[in-house]
Amino acid sequence: SVRSPLNDPLDLLEVPADVPAEERAIQQTVRDVLADHARPVIADCFENHRFPRELVPRLGELGVLGMHLDGYGCAGSSALAYGLACMELEAVDSGLRSFVSVQGSLSMFSLHRFGSEEQKQEWLPQLAKGAAIGCFGLTEPDAGSDPSGIRTRAERRGGDWVLRGSKTWITNGGIADVATVWATTEDGVRGFVVPRGTPGFVTRDITGKLSLRASVTSELFFDDVRLPDSAVLPGAKGLRAPLTCLDEARFGIVFGAVGAARDALQAALAYADSRVQFGRPVSGFQLTQRKLAGMTVELSTALLLALHLARLKDADRLRPEQISAGKLHNVRTAVEIARESRTILGGNGISGEYSPLRHANNLESVLTYEGTEEVHTLVVGAALTGLQSFR
Numbered sequence: 001s002v003r004s005p006l007n008d009p010l011d012l013l014e015v016p017a018d019v020p021a022e023e024r025a026i027q028q029t030v031r032d033v034l035a036d037h038a039r040p041v042i043a044d045c046f047e048n049h050r051f052p053r054e055l056v057p058r059l060g061e062l063g064v065l066g067m068h069l070d071g072y073g074c075a076g077s078s079a080l081a082y083g084l085a086c087m088e089l090e091a092v093d094s095g096l097r098s099f100v101s102v103q104g105s106l107s108m109f110s111l112h113r114f115g116s117e118e119q120k121q122e123w124l125p126q127l128a129k130g131a132a133i134g135c136f137g138l139t140e141p142d143a144g145s146d147p148s149g150i151r152t153r154a155e156r157r158g159g160d161w162v163l164r165g166s167k168t169w170i171t172n173g174g175i176a177d178v179a180t181v182w183a184t185t186e187d188g189v190r191g192f193v194v195p196r197g198t199p200g201f202v203t204r205d206i207t208g209k210l211s212l213r214a215s216v217t218s219e220l221f222f223d224d225v226r227l228p229d230s231a232v233l234p235g236a237k238g239l240r241a242p243l244t245c246l247d248e249a250r251f252g253i254v255f256g257a258v259g260a261a262r263d264a265l266q267a268a269l270a271y272a273d274s275r276v277q278f279g280r281p282v283s284g285f286q287l288t289q290r291k292l293a294g295m296t297v298e299l300s301t302a303l304l305l306a307l308h309l310a311r312l313k314d315a316d317r318l319r320p321e322q323i324s325a326g327k328l329h330n331v332r333t334a335v336e337i338a339r340e341s342r343t344i345l346g347g348n349g350i351s352g353e354y355s356p357l358r359h360a361n362n363l364e365s366v367l368t369y370e371g372t373e374e375v376h377t378l379v380v381g382a383a384l385t386g387l388q389s390f391r
């Protein structure tokens with residue numbers, strides 16, 4: 001007998017069946033809540049360049065903000081559960097996953113790992129609830145892939161600090177209640193906790209984006225911003241500190257990319273089944289099946305890789321070059337799947353009514369942020385050869 005069509009391409013190889021019941025239940029809950037509250041609004045948000053901020057408290061209730069952190073109102077779940085949540089968020093839109101990555105893995109993680117007890121008590125519970133929003137400012141107009149070139153400077157003035165400089169391409173910047181800001185000091189790079197409203201600190205949103213339109217991306221400006229000594233992250237010394245935070249966020253991207261690709265491919269499968277040309281569904285043509293089969297195999301491979309890295313992370317054995325390999329492979333694969341899925345939708349594929357091109361456009365940002373494809377290639381190259389080829 002002919003099996004009924006699979007509506008989830010990942011079911012073909014039954015990869016998700018390997019996920020333990022507890023994590024599957026968390027994933028399903030996230031998927032269901034997003035189906036009710038995020039899916040109905042996301043295409044409109046993308047079209048209107050609007051972040052669905054009204055969903056933030058709901059994400060807090062769901063427990064996905066700072067999900068893999070312990071204490072301070074955070075869920076303390078496994079890396080695997082966090083990854084699967086990212087997958088469901090990005091299956092809706094990379095902008096939503098970006099929000100959660102920046103809130104949990106950059107803003108909250110930087111406070112959790114490097115902050116003082118007072119900083120943690122003040123910010124983590126409200127960030128976990130979604131009662132406050134955080135951002136993470138490392139990139140500057142003249143320092144992207146090479147963060148050692150940052151020019152934002154913090155200098156001692158009496159017992160205080162004075163912060164001067166600017167940041168750009170900062171996710172959540174314009175809506176953040178608190179910013180983790182990285183600056184050079186006489187002791188090297190240090191992190192500062194800068195609340196919104198601090199005199200001299202202003203933000204300006206970046207408009208006209210063709211990617212991640214359902215996400216806020218901003219510039220931050222610091223004009224002689226006076227901060228108390230208690231604003232310094234005491235545990236963060238040197239550039240290694242922000243890079244450790246970025247590793248956390250990249251891990252979520254390894255899973256998130258699989259979600260975006262899965263959603264694009266599901267749209268292509270459904271469309272190919274219902275669209276009739278030359279008297280038959282386009283899913284019956286060999287060239288379409290070649291695309292669908294190839295994408296399904298690639299998607300399953302990407303999920304297997306993500307699950308493997310989650311096991312390493314939960315065993316506390318995940319190394320930065322392994323995260324680079326995962327980000328490199330899965331985002332590249334996801335971009336290809338989203339673009340190819342779009343071709344199966346023909347002309348309708350360029351309409352905002354369907355998700356593949358939105359995902360493909362979003363994934364252009366994902367390919368670039370948190371370390372570009374090229375930089376991660378060089379990280380893997382350096383691990384293999386022992387030779388750094390960055391400079």
Ligand code: FAD
Binds near residue numbers: 374375391
């Ligand atoms: P550049 O570093 O100028 O790179 C340009 C090109 O040169 C790239 O192709 C790059 O791969 C290549 N290149 C650079 N160096 C090398 C090399 N050694 N060898 C080979 N090729 C090289 N930053 C934050 O701090 N916080 C955020 O929240 C944040 N959110 C972002 C959101 C969005 C939507 C985007 C687009 C960016 C965000 N970023 C954020 C910034 C992001 O991390 C940077 O864009 C990224 O690090 C690349 O830097 P750049 O854009 O300056 O590109």
